[in-house]
Amino acid sequence: MLILAWGRVVSVGALVDAVWGDRPPTTARTQVAICIGALRKAFKQAGVEDDIISTAHPGYRLETARSETDALEFTSMVSDAAAAVRGSRLDDASALYTRALALWKGPALAGVTGQPVEDEATRLEERRLSAYKAWSDVDLALGRHQELIPELTAVAQNYPLDEQLRHNLMLAQYRAGRRGEATEGFRSWRRYFVDELGLEPSPVIQELHNAILRDEPGLALPAESAPPPETRFVPAELPPDAAAFQGREAELAQLDTLLDRPPAGQPTALGFVTGVAGVGKTALVVHWAHRAAGQFPDGQLYADFSGGDGDQPPMSAHALIERFLRALGVPGEQIPADPGARESLYRSVLAERRVLVVLDNVSGVEEVLPLVPGSGRCCVLVTSREQLDHLAVGGAVRVGLGLMSEAEAERLIARIAGEERVAADPSAVRELFRLCDGLPLALRIAAARLAVKRHWSVAHLVHRLSDERRRLDELSTGGIGVRASFAVSYRGLPKKAGRMYRRLGLLNVPDFTAWAGAALLDVSPGEAEDLIERLVDANLLTVTGTDATGTLRYGLHDLLRLYARELAQSEESEEERDEARGRVLRTLLTLAEEGHRREYGGDFSVIHGSTPRRPLDPALVDGLLRSPLKWFDAERSALVALLVQACDLGLDELAWDLAMSSVVLFETRADYDNWRLVAQRALEAAQKSGNRRGEAAMWYELGSVEMFQQRFDRAVPLFEVALGLFEEVGEVHGHALTLRNLAIVHRVRGDLVSAMGKLSAARDVLHEVGDASAEAHALGQMAQIELDWGNADEAVTLSREAVRIATGLGETRGAAQALNRLAGAYLRQGRYDAAEESYQWVLRLVREKGDSRGEAYALLGLGETHVVAERYPAAEQVLLEALRLTHRVNDLFLLARVNLTLGRCNVRLGRPDRAGQFLTLARSLFRQMDSPAGEQQAAREMAALGGGAPRDLLKVC
Structure with missing residues (x-):
């Protein structure tokens, strides 16, 4: 196989x-x-x-290697022999057929079973039979009838039902003077033929038998030589091979399969090479065609459909057929004017020839089909910036040419600019590769500039290319350039698709989905997707994959983005550009706000700015936000990039609003880096424009980031700045949210009285403004303080109220937090079964949402329940799973508590060394977070070991 x-x-x-x-x-x-x-x-x-x-x-x-495969070697020799026959080189043809047939050592693939292999064996055997018949035709024409008889007799016996073999054997016997053998052999063979098939032999072989009986003169080999063969032109139209061609070994191997010649009667071998402008389609095809030219002894035809520089219209297929016919030696007066008759003549001329036809820069099926020969002897190789899916016929070889790899690019630059330039600064070469987007045309131009500018270092060229406004200008030399290459693809776009491409260049996003394209053009998502797919077909966009919601995502290569942006700036007004970007940003804000609302059960724990939302079709919103967190996950990179772009454009009100509406993503996924980034950039934009309310909101978010990372000493001053600004602008809701978070920090640091006072004040405001979710959260924090004071009954009361509010809202997240706190209160009451049941409920809720942090907290609580209930093995198992999750979510406070509880569990299990390791780490973490209460708990447990701290303490730390 x-x-x-x-x-x-x-x-x-x-x-x-x-x-x-x-x-x-x-x-x-x-x-x-x-x-x-x-x-x-x-x-x-x-x-x-x-x-x-x-x-x-x-x-x-x-x-x-191909030469090591005898079946392919046989096929190649037989094809060359056929070409020799067409060129009237009969001696060469006979020698090639003889060598090809000598490769056979019995039946093909003898003894191997299996339907695919047996089918292939049958096909090979048919080709062997065809070769025998062609060889006998040639040797008869050469007058070698005497030498032909022994082997042809054996072959005819092996294929007793083949009439042509019997015909040639009879003719050879007659010409060798063995007339009796010829006629007797025919009579015996006829009886067998009739017995086996119930048919009479064909009229042709019966006429030969009758002619032998009559000794007709026409059976003898003519004494005089046949007239000289018609002179055939052998065109060689391939452009010069690309200088310093590098890499593409896999793609060249794919094209090599075109040389596996199909049997007679099969369709012409077709190859399609597609890819973005400048990716090296022509270079690859021309390089391969030069390598394979020897396999096409009757010539190579070439046509470029781009119209040269793109300013001239390309030649029509009708006109090109005339040019090809002339190249093949047909006089002009013999070429019909009628297109159909001209195509027929073209296919007739190629019917007995093996010709390679290269059609470069094809844009449509109408350019290709008239130029496909009808014979399987020929091969057609097409390059296109379009996908040409409607030409994906069975058996065609399709090569989707991608960007160069970094290693291939390095070798290319070294060959053009010099090994020493690459060796001198490898990091600059890697950056050059990135700036050129891995595009071979851009890399060749850059390397050519280095070759000419010997006084430039690679780093110097990188510096020049780093300016996005000049990059396309820099990547031009000798009359060719990346911009000109892209222009050919752009000019071929329908009007609306061209507008879509231009406007996509306005977005600084790594990828996007159809809703963004719909907003850019103010059209429906369905129409936007059709236009986007048209750009994919033109290789101006790439499909980057399918996101977590099952939606297709698309992307622009950097150089194509720069070109699209240039077009937008030159062909659209500033007002049109601003409106297009604004629709995308306001659509994103609408979706983020609705995603937050669906995840929180309402518009809770957030304040909003005054930017108008963009009205959207409810069906579109429902489709995108079936799972809000999955949507946020899918759009995370694009959301961050667009928020930063909004800041750069001075849209500070939209930016801080979008940052706050997206907190559910960053908080749930513990994505602190992006949370901090968007809050910081939105803060800077708000400060620049004097937006005090937006500034307060972003100080609050920055404090929340630090709080979630348990860096309480950093969080406190940020919350205090936010409190002051919220008071200044009269924003009571934002002030209450900040007061709640500041209270949490005070609670963790042990200042329970201050924390309770702040929470009580915050709860009153949150209740008044209708932020039920934040109110439930504040109640849960108050319940925790009651637990810390030892008031388990009061804690249960507060927790039940928090659960009631959260579950009434249908808010999974808030309900999980409130239930978690209620379970802890039950545990303090000694109601272990109730605590375990509540923690299991929490686990179901958070696992449905994919909330790893929530799952880790619930597992911690369940483990604590098992420890208190003296179910130590079960506790250890649950706590180790919590530890695994905790490392994933990067929560120091949670990590400290899990280690503390594992230490307590191992103390009870009688493992002092292992317990000491967990407790030492817990104490260190609590100290790092400035949590005296936690540090004291760890110290008390260590004391229970009798001073048995681990000997290898340094290693543990």
Whole structure:
């Protein structure tokens, strides 16, 4: 199977099907792997050092050279022999057929079973038979009838029903003076033929028999030579091979499969190379065509459909056929004017020839189809910036050409600009690769500039390219450039698709979905997706994948983004650009606010700015926000990038509002870096414009980031600034939220009286403004303080009220937090079963939401319950799972508590060394967070060990 698919990957599934058919054993895939290992070992034992069989998803590939595969060598020789016949080089043809047939050592793939292999064996045997018949035709024409008879007799016996073999044998026998053998052989063969098939032989062979009986003169080989063959022109139109061509080995191997010549009567071999402008499609195809030119002895035709520099209209297929016919030697007066007749003549001329036809920069199917020969002897290779999906015919080889790898780019630059330039500053070369977007055209231009400017270092060119406004200007040399290459693709776009491409360049996002395109053009998402897919087909956009919501995401390469932005600036007014960007940003704000509302159960724990929301179709909102957190996850990178862009554009009111509406993502996913980034950038934008309310909101968010990371000493001054600004502008809701968070910090640091006072004041305001979720959270914090004071009954009362409010809102997150606190209160009351039931409820809620932090807290509470209930093995198991999750969410306070509880558990299990390790780490973490109460708890547990701190304390720390 690997040999038959030379150079191509054979999937494991195909191998299983070939061996076992539709009833594979359960161990089939394992057996395939074992067999592959044995094959590799056999090659090694035979002295082959290279890796002949490589693993390549979804299976394996044979890497041996084509010349090592006898079936391909046979096919190549037979094709060359046929070309020699067409060129009237009969001696060469006879020698090639003889060598090709000598490669056979019996039936093809003898003894190997399995339907795919048996089918291939049948096909090879048919090709062998065809070669025998062609060889006998040639040797008869050369007058070698005497030498031909022995082998042709044996072959005719092996294929007793083949009339052409019998015909040629009879003719050879007659010409060798063995007339009796010819006629007697025919009579015996006829009886067998009729008995086997119930048919009479064809009129052609019966006429030969009658002619032999009559000794007709026409059977003898003419004494005089045949007239000289018609002179055939052999066009060689390929452009020069690309200088310093590098890499693309996998793509070249794909194109090599075009040389696996199809049997007679099969369609022409077709290859399609597609990719973004400047990716090197023409260079790849021309390089391969030069490599393969020897396989096409009747010539190579080439046409560029781009119209040269793109300013001239491309030649039509009708006109191009005339040019190709002239190149193939057809006189102009013999070329019909009628397009249909001209196509027919073109296919007739190519019918007996093996010609490579290269069609470069094709934009549509109408340019390709008239130029496809009807014969399987020829090969057509097409390059296009379009996908040309409607030409994805069965058996066609399709190569989607991607960007260069960093290693390939480094070798290319070294070959053009010099090895010493690359060796002198490898980091600058890597940055050059990034700035050129891995685009071969851009890299060649950059390397050419370095080759000319010998006094420039790579770092100097990188510095020049770093200015986005000049980058496309820099990447031009010798009349060619990246901008000109992109322009050809852009000019071919319909009007609306062109506008979509331009406006996408206005967004500084790594990727996007159709809703963003819809906002840019103010059209429906369905229409936007159609336009975006048109840009994908033109290779101006790429599909980056499918996000967590199952939505397709798209992206622009950096250079294409710069070109799109240039077009937007030159072809659209500033007002149009601002309106397009504004629609996207306001759509994002609308979705983020609604996502927050759905996740929190309402518009809670947040304040908003005055930016008008963009009205959206409810069906669109429901479709995008089926799972709000998944949507936030999918849009995270784009959201951060657009928020930063809003700050750069001076849209401070929108920026801080969007930052606050998105906190649910950053908080739930413990994404502190992006949370801090957006809050800081929005703060700077608000300060620059004098937006005091927005500034207060972002000081509050920055304090919250520090609080969630348990850096309480940093959080306090940030909250205090926010409190002052909220008081200044009269923002009571924001003030209450900040007061609540400041109270949490005081509670953790042990100042319970101050914390309770702040929480009580915050709760009153939160109740008054209708922020039920934040109110429930404040009640939960008050319950925790009551627990810290030892008032378990009061804590249960407060917690139940928090649960009532949160569950009434349908807010999963708030309900989970309130239930977690209630379970802790039950634990203090000694109601272990009630506590465990509540923690299990919390686990169900947070796992549904994918809330790892919430899950870790619930597991901690469940572990504490088991410890108090003296179920130590169960406690240890749950707490170790909590520890694993805690490391993922990066919560120091949670980490300290889990270690503290694991220490207590191991004390009870009688493992002093292990207990000491957990407790020492817990004490260190509490001290780091300035939490005296926690530090004291850890110290008390360590004292219970009798001073048994771990000996290897330094290692633990």
